[in-house]
Amino acid sequence: MRCELHAEWTKLRTSPATGWLLLAVVAVTVVLSTATAALVTCPSSGCGHDATRISLTGVQVSQALVAVLAALTISSEHTTGMIRTSITAMPRRVRILAAKAIVLTGPTLAAGAIGVVGAVVAAGRLLPGNGFTSAHGYGPLSLADGSTLRAVAGSVLYLVLIALLSLGIATAVRDAATAIGVVLSLLYLVPIIALLISDPQWQRLLRQISPTNAGLTIQVTTDVSSLPISPWAGMGVLAGWTAAALLGGNLMLRRRDA
Amino acid sequence: MRPRFVHLLRAEWTKLRTVRGWTIAMLAAGLVTVALGLLIASGDRASCGDGASEEACPAAPVGPGGEAVQDRFYFVHQPLTGDGTITVRLTSLTGIITYPPPGHDEIVDDVVPWAKAGIMIKDGAEPGSAYAAVMMTGDHGARMQHDFTHDTAGLPGGASNTSPRWLRLTRSGDTLTGEESADGVRWTGIGTIRLKGLPDEVQVGLFVASPCDLTVNSSLGGSSEECRFTQATAVFDRVDVQGSTPLGTWSGIEVADDDGQTDWEKDHRPNGLVRSGDTFTVSGAGDIAPLGDSGAAPIERTLTGTFAGLIIVIVVAAMFVTTEYRRGLIRYTLLASPRRGRALAAKAAVIGVVTFVVGLAATAVTLPLGTRILRANGINILPVSQLTELRVVVGTAALLAVAAVSALALGILFRRSIAAVTVGVAVVVLPYFLAVGAVLPESAAAWLMRVTPAAGFAIQQSIPAYPQVIGHYAPSTGYYPLAPWLGFAVLCGYAAVVLGLAALRLRRSDA
Numbered sequence: 001m002r003c004e005l006h007a008e009w010t011k012l013r014t015s016p017a018t019g020w021l022l023l024a025v026v027a028v029t030v031v032l033s034t035a036t037a038a039l040v041t042c043p044s045s046g047c048g049h050d051a052t053r054i055s056l057t058g059v060q061v062s063q064a065l066v067a068v069l070a071a072l073t074i075s076s077e078h079t080t081g082m083i084r085t086s087i088t089a090m091p092r093r094v095r096i097l098a099a100k101a102i103v104l105t106g107p108t109l110a111a112g113a114i115g116v117v118g119a120v121v122a123a124g125r126l127l128p129g130n131g132f133t134s135a136h137g138y139g140p141l142s143l144a145d146g147s148t149l150r151a152v153a154g155s156v157l158y159l160v161l162i163a164l165l166s167l168g169i170a171t172a173v174r175d176a177a178t179a180i181g182v183v184l185s186l187l188y189l190v191p192i193i194a195l196l197i198s199d200p201q202w203q204r205l206l207r208q209i210s211p212t213n214a215g216l217t218i219q220v221t222t223d224v225s226s227l228p229i230s231p232w233a234g235m236g237v238l239a240g241w242t243a244a245a246l247l248g249g250n251l252m253l254r255r256r257d258a
Numbered sequence: 259m260r261p262r263f264v265h266l267l268r269a270e271w272t273k274l275r276t277v278r279g280w281t282i283a284m285l286a287a288g289l290v291t292v293a294l295g296l297l298i299a300s301g302d303r304a305s306c307g308d309g310a311s312e313e314a315c316p317a318a319p320v321g322p323g324g325e326a327v328q329d330r331f332y333f334v335h336q337p338l339t340g341d342g343t344i345t346v347r348l349t350s351l352t353g354i355i356t357y358p359p360p361g362h363d364e365i366v367d368d369v370v371p372w373a374k375a376g377i378m379i380k381d382g383a384e385p386g387s388a389y390a391a392v393m394m395t396g397d398h399g400a401r402m403q404h405d406f407t408h409d410t411a412g413l414p415g416g417a418s419n420t421s422p423r424w425l426r427l428t429r430s431g432d433t434l435t436g437e438e439s440a441d442g443v444r445w446t447g448i449g450t451i452r453l454k455g456l457p458d459e460v461q462v463g464l465f466v467a468s469p470c471d472l473t474v475n476s477s478l479g480g481s482s483e484e485c486r487f488t489q490a491t492a493v494f495d496r497v498d499v500q501g502s503t504p505l506g507t508w509s510g511i512e513v514a515d516d517d518g519q520t521d522w523e524k525d526h527r528p529n530g531l532v533r534s535g536d537t538f539t540v541s542g543a544g545d546i547a548p549l550g551d552s553g554a555a556p557i558e559r560t561l562t563g564t565f566a567g568l569i570i571v572i573v574v575a576a577m578f579v580t581t582e583y584r585r586g587l588i589r590y591t592l593l594a595s596p597r598r599g600r601a602l603a604a605k606a607a608v609i610g611v612v613t614f615v616v617g618l619a620a621t622a623v624t625l626p627l628g629t630r631i632l633r634a635n636g637i638n639i640l641p642v643s644q645l646t647e648l649r650v651v652v653g654t655a656a657l658l659a660v661a662a663v664s665a666l667a668l669g670i671l672f673r674r675s676i677a678a679v680t681v682g683v684a685v686v687v688l689p690y691f692l693a694v695g696a697v698l699p700e701s702a703a704a705w706l707m708r709v710t711p712a713a714g715f716a717i718q719q720s721i722p723a724y725p726q727v728i729g730h731y732a733p734s735t736g737y738y739p740l741a742p743w744l745g746f747a748v749l750c751g752y753a754a755v756v757l758g759l760a761a762l763r764l765r766r767s768d769a
Contacts, residue, residue, distance in 0.1 A: 036698055036702065040699045048475065057698065060692070061688065061692070064680070064684065064688065068676065068680050072676060075676065076676075079674075176674070176675050177573050177577045177675030177676060177678070178573060178577075179676075180573075180676050180679045180680055180683075181569055181572070181573035181683075184679075184680075184683045184687070188683075188687060188688065188691045189565070191691070192562075192565060192691055192695055193294065193298070195694070195695050195696075196298050196562045197302075198298075198301055199301035199302070202301050
């Protein structure tokens with residue numbers, strides 16, 4: 001397994017897109033979260049905003065970049081034919097996928113953590129100026145606070161799971177364009193449908209099973225009881241999607257000719 | 259021999275048609291637009307009445323312009339035959355607002371910005387009939403309005419005992435002229451309008467309306483609206499009607515009253531007329547204005563599946579060219595058409611037209627079917643003209659086609675499908691998700707729908723936002739900041755820019 005890990009790490013490290021994408025993940029997470037925090041105001045007490053969630057808004061977009069990075073690690077091999085060399089060199093195909101998943105986790109975790117913590121720190125400086133003060137019922141954002149810590153750590157974990165989900169789908173689908181189309185649809189279409197459908201039961205069901213809606217409940221720190229699914233159960237749903245995608249990808253990788 | 263353009267078109271059409279995956283994907287793009295639209299429509303339900311006896315909600319009255327309107331106010335009127343003039347002096351406009359923020363705990367003495375009191379000539383007292391009116395408003399000065407959607411501003415200011423305002427409305431055939439004055443001697447014109455087909459006998463009189471007081475609680479992920487009862491009271495004197503027929507008697511009617519009374523009306527002051535000598539004190543509630551989306555659905559509600567079709571179309575259009583780069587086919591394409599701009603034009607034309615046809619088939623089926631489902635579920639559809647309906651149907655198909663052409667150009671720019679698809683989705687679908695899904699605050703959402711290619715979604719908006727009606731106008735409620743064609747033009751501008759860059763790249767770099 002060490003050889004596989006080494007090979008995959010070299011591929012990821014030397015691909016020119018990796019560095020830029022990781023940088024973009026950090027930048028988008030911080031900038032978009034800060035911009036949102038700068039625009040939301042809390043004019044009076046009981047304004048109903050979730051300060052932690054506002055300061056993590058950027059994750060909604062940076063997840064797309066994480067997904068692209070993950071899809072690239074496998075679909076670019078299919079595009080260039082490199083996958084045949086990889087399989088010849090490492091005949092145990094499941095190990096290739098496992099090595100890719102492990103190697104992908106590290107940089108995603110690092111970039112996600114830097115981005116998410118940076119977002120919370122930057123937003124935490126802006127929010128008190130917009131009325132998120134103790135007079136209106138908001139303490140300063142602090143990682144020492146249990147629910148904020150859960151939201152922050154959960155958001156990093158969320159990004160990692162999205163990366164692995166994307167890797168699994170891209171392994172199963174092979175073609176780069178189709179893979180990224182499927183992943184982005186899963187990330188963004190289901191939440192829009194859940195929003196537009198007005199039947200409350202359907203809406204609730206979609207929010208419980210959609211990887212993004214369920215997964216991002218981890219960011220909610222106020223009114224947790226009114227959520228369609230509890231934060232960690234939601235993360236579990238996303239983990240289920242990820243596991244299914246990786247298993248499916250593994251199956252297709254083993255069954256099909258490269 | 260240089261190939262004729264039609265041969266290039268034929269070649270590109272053959273390439274597109276013969277890849278089975280692409281054909282299936284294009285069909286899927288159409289089907290998913292239809293299926294999602296109908297699914298969302300069938301999940302939408304509404305009923306009125308109290309709990310046990312659910313019944314269909316009554317349809318809103320329709321104004322002379324064909325739009326749904328609210329037409330509820332207190333009208334003190336008498337018949338007028340032929341030409342004539344009504345002149346009044348308004349000495350006071352006051353009112354109450356029930357339980358406004360922040361406390362929501364008391365009834366305050368105040369008028370809402372668009373409370374209206376003045377004089378009106380109307381084609382009968384039926385809701386939705388044609389009218390012209392001159393009025394004072396709570397915050398927006400003197401106005402002349404007619405037929406619900408038209409609004410002309412006069413001088414600003416209010417009316418009080420110390421500085422009363424005179425209003426005059428003159429009918430001469432189809433032409434109505436509104437004037438105002440501070441002293442009843444020197445008159446300033448506000449507007450002259452024509453009401454086509456106004457019958458000989460009309461109702462002339464005094465009116466008071468006061469729209470409900472809207473508060474929007476917007477938080478990320480959704481918003482809630484609350485509209486609280488308000489009432490306005492106006493005091494008129496020096497009421498003078500000049501006409502060919504002798505002055506009749508005044509009678510009061512609550513136009514479009516729903517029989518229900520708020521506690522305020524029961525215990526304090528009902529809507530109506532109190533007359534002492536020549537002084538008329540009129541109280542009223544409601545509004546005379548086009549109806550927004552409250553309780554009824556705009557036609558584009560059925561086309562919400564478009565963005566799903568959009569992703570598929572972007573993927574196919576990008577692959578249409580990136581596959582050629584991957585397989586080396588692009589060299590033969592350029593060999594066959596040495597003038598590379600023409601090769602690009604042929605490719606763009608084929609993907610654009612195919613997407614347009616698929617999109618048009620999808621929207622032309624979804625809109626009538628979807629509105630039928632919504633009606634069957636008890637949801638009233640806001641009526642629009644056939645031209646607007648055509649614009650929504652054709653415009654949505656054009657939106658898909660322009661997005662496809664842009665994705666194709668991105669494919670040539672990046673030469674890699676993953677980059678082309680990601681950028682295509684990120685600039686068209688992602689802003690729509692962030693804005694319409696209320697992920698971002700409303701100010702940022704409106705800004706996104708102005709400057710990103712997603713501005714093109716404005717082509718779907720069938721009901722405009724009216725400045726003279728206070729509403730919750732935000733992308734998440736279906737109101738885009740740019741006018742339909744302007745928004746579409748923004749999308750086309752972006753498409754033109756990437757197409758130009760793609761042409762440049764195609765000519766300058768080796769394939």
